[in-house]
Amino acid sequence: MTASTASARSKQRGYVVTGGGTAGHVVPALAVADALVAKGVDAKLIHYVGSRRGFEVRALAATPYPFLALPGRGIRRSFRPKALLDNLVALFGLGFALLHALFSLGRWRPRAVISLGGYAAFPASCAAVLLRRPLVLVNVDAVAGAVNRLLARFAVASAVALPGTDLPRPVVTGAPLRQAFDGLSRTGEAQSQARKRLAISEKQVISVVGGSLGAGALNELVVDLVKTWIPQSSTMIYHVAGNRFADSLREQASTALHDGDLTWRLVGFEEEMLDLYLASDLVIARSGAMTVAELAATGTPSLLAPLPGAPNDHQRHNAERLASHGAARIIDLSLPGSALTIARELDLLLADRSLLEAMSHAARALAPDHAAAAVAELVERSGR
Numbered sequence: 001m002t003a004s005t006a007s008a009r010s011k012q013r014g015y016v017v018t019g020g021g022t023a024g025h026v027v028p029a030l031a032v033a034d035a036l037v038a039k040g041v042d043a044k045l046i047h048y049v050g051s052r053r054g055f056e057v058r059a060l061a062a063t064p065y066p067f068l069a070l071p072g073r074g075i076r077r078s079f080r081p082k083a084l085l086d087n088l089v090a091l092f093g094l095g096f097a098l099l100h101a102l103f104s105l106g107r108w109r110p111r112a113v114i115s116l117g118g119y120a121a122f123p124a125s126c127a128a129v130l131l132r133r134p135l136v137l138v139n140v141d142a143v144a145g146a147v148n149r150l151l152a153r154f155a156v157a158s159a160v161a162l163p164g165t166d167l168p169r170p171v172v173t174g175a176p177l178r179q180a181f182d183g184l185s186r187t188g189e190a191q192s193q194a195r196k197r198l199a200i201s202e203k204q205v206i207s208v209v210g211g212s213l214g215a216g217a218l219n220e221l222v223v224d225l226v227k228t229w230i231p232q233s234s235t236m237i238y239h240v241a242g243n244r245f246a247d248s249l250r251e252q253a254s255t256a257l258h259d260g261d262l263t264w265r266l267v268g269f270e271e272e273m274l275d276l277y278l279a280s281d282l283v284i285a286r287s288g289a290m291t292v293a294e295l296a297a298t299g300t301p302s303l304l305a306p307l308p309g310a311p312n313d314h315q316r317h318n319a320e321r322l323a324s325h326g327a328a329r330i331i332d333l334s335l336p337g338s339a340l341t342i343a344r345e346l347d348l349l350l351a352d353r354s355l356l357e358a359m360s361h362a363a364r365a366l367a368p369d370h371a372a373a374a375v376a377e378l379v380e381r382s383g384r
Contacts (some may be wrong), residue, residue: 002384003105003335004179007167008067010360011106011159013109013110013111014041014042014044014045014046014047014111015033015036015041015045015047015110015111015112015113015114015379015383016045016046016048016049016050016105016109016110016112016113016114016124016128016133016200017019017029017032017033017046017047017048017049017065017113017114017116017315018049018050018101018113018114018115018116018120018121018123019050019115019116019118019120019121019138020050020051020054020055020056020116020118020120020121021050021051021054021055021056021119022054022116022118022211023055023059023211023290024054024077024121024140024211024288024289024290024291025054025056025059025116025118025121025213026050026055026059026116027052027059027177027178027290028057028116028138028176028290028372029048029056029138029152029176030048030063030118030178030370031061031176031177031178031179032114032138032176032375032376032379033046033048033063033065034178034179034372035176035179035372035373035375036375036379037379038179038376039373039376039377039380040232042101043063043064043065044064044065044066045061045102045262045295046065046066046105047065047066047067047068047108047110047225048060048065048066048067049062049067049070049072049120049121049123049124050067050068050069050120050212051070051071051100051119051120052069052070052071053068053146055121056069057069057131058072058212058320059366066234067115067219068100068101069082069103070097070100070101070120070123071094071096071097073205077199079359081124083230084228085136087161092127092230094119094123094171096379097122097123098122098123098127100123100127101123101124101127102127102130102131103126103128104127105128105131105133105282106127106128106131107135107227108132109135109243110128110383111133111383111384112133112135112136112156112270112379112382112384113125113127113128113133113134113135113136114136114138114375114379115128115135115136115138115140115147115155115176116138116140117137117139117144117145117146117147117148117153118145118147120145121147122147123201125147125151126151129151129154130250132289133223134156134157134158134383135151135153135154135155135158135353136149136155136156136159136183136196136375136378136379136382136383137152137157137158138158138159138176138375139158139159139160139161139166139167140161140163140176140289140290140293141161141174141289141314141317142161142162142165142289142314142317142318142320142321143165143166143309143312143313143314143317143319144165144166144167144312145311145314146311148167148182149166149167150344152167152168153168155167155169156169156382157171157172157173157378157382158170158172158374159171159176159374159378160172160232161173161174161175161289161293161371162321163349166327166354171374171378173368173371173378174221174293174367174371174374174376175275175289175292175293175369175371176371176372176374176375177290177293177371177372178293178372179372180274181274181297181367182297182369182370182374183299183301183369184364185358186278186286186298186299186364187302190278191270191278191279193207193278194274194275194276194278194279195279196240197272197275197371198272198276199276200236200238200279202234202235202236203234204231204233204235204236204265204271204280204350205232205235205236205237205238205279205280205281205282205286206235206237206238206275206280206282206284206346206350207238207239207240207279207280207282207283208221208222208237208238208240208283208284208285208286209235209240209270209273209276209284209285209286209291210240210241210242210286211242211282211285211286211288211291212243212284214240214241214243214244214245214246215286215305215307216245217285217305217333217334218285218286218305218333219241219242219245219249220333221251221284221333221338221339222237222239222241222264223249224339225237225339225342225343226262227342228339229262229344229346230260230261231260231261231262231346231347231350232347232350232351233261233287234261234263235261235262235263235350236262236263236264236265237262237263237264237265237267238265238267238276238279238280239264239267240267240268240269240276241266241267241268242268242269243268243269245261245268246267246268249266250266253324259350273294274294277294277295277298277300278298278300279287280300281301281356282300282301282302282303282346282349282350282356283295283301283303283344283352284302284303284305284331285304285305285314286305286306286307286315287304287307287315287318287319287322288303288305288307288315288318289318292301292304292318292319292321292322294323295327295328295363295365296322296327296364296366296367297364297367298363298364299361299364299367300327300363301327301356301359301360302322302328302358302363303328303329303330303331303342303345304318304319304322304323304328304329304330304331305330305331305332305333306318306319306330308334316330316371321366322362322363324364325360325362325363325365325366326358326359326362327360327362327366328359328363331345340368
């Protein structure tokens with residue numbers, strides 16, 4: 001084989017992007033894939049390997065990337081008999097998925113495998129190690145996840161969102177976001193246009209976002225707020241409740257509102273999150289890595305409620321990244337009377353526009369632009 005023939009065949013080999021389960025893994029994975037396409041890689045040569053059960057099944061349907069959906073589920077952190085049985089089934093599924101991933105990667109011979117972590121990334125990442133394909137980890141949380149920690153010593157590089165992330169061979173890139181998030185300026189005009197696209201006419205907008213799966217505690221907070229909180233001016237609570245919670249909450253929506261100038265808009269899932277961030281004066285949310293990254297990129301002030309019991313308390317670490325710079329405040333939904341405390345916090349923040357503006361500037365200062373392009377460049381350098 002001549003050198004030119006070998007080079008031509010190498011260029012025909014693409015990449016594997018793997019990870020999934022929730023939007024927190026899928027969204028940055030797709031951002032990296034899009035960045036590789038922007039650098040000239042054929043989208044048909046970027047294979048996405050994920051789970052049959054995850055958010056990626058829906059997300060990949062609208063993309064040009066070939067999608068391999070494997071069986072498997074996450075491991076439950078419990079020693080109860082039901083959990084042990086579920087874990088046995090999960091391990092069997094992961095074993096089958098690993099065999100499928102070995103066969104597929106052996107056929108594709110990718111130049112590199114990009115792992116976003118999570119149980120859905122495990123089979124393809126292991127296959128990369130066994131087949132000696134370069135493995136690049138992408139870690140968007142302040143604390144590395146279990147799959148990334150497990151495979152880190154085999155990776156050629158680790159693209160991390162934040163300095164100090166405990167992974168070998170780290171390269172600080174920021175959290176990869178869609179190109180639309182790069183270079184945003186949070187102006188009055190941008191907010192006005194975003195509100196027009198979302199058909200919002202209220203003077204003030206508070207968004208409550210529970211992630212792609214929704215958050216029961218945040219939903220309960222919203223119900224308490226619309227029953228008891230009376231804002232000082234025309235206000236909308238734009239509530240992204242999660243599809244699994246939306247129907248039951250709609251039954252309450254017609255009766256929960258008191259007489260006052262407050263609107264409750266309830267949606268199961270919001271496709272246009274960029275517009276929602278720009279339209280909002282304040283966001284109340286869990287502190288998943290991608291939520292925190294998107295809040296920073298859009299310069300959106302926030303109240304963050306870290307998920308209790310999250311592995312390695314990573315959501316609290318994510319929230320503290322913004323809170324320590326004055327871009328957010330951390331709230332605890334488990335405390336008695338938390339809705340009343342948060343209502344008072346909302347009154348104080350919404351009455352002080354200069355404070356909201358300071359929080360916005362602090363958030364935007366923490367967001368590096370073009371993070372997805374930086375990860376794509378690292379991947380190209382690492383591939384062979």
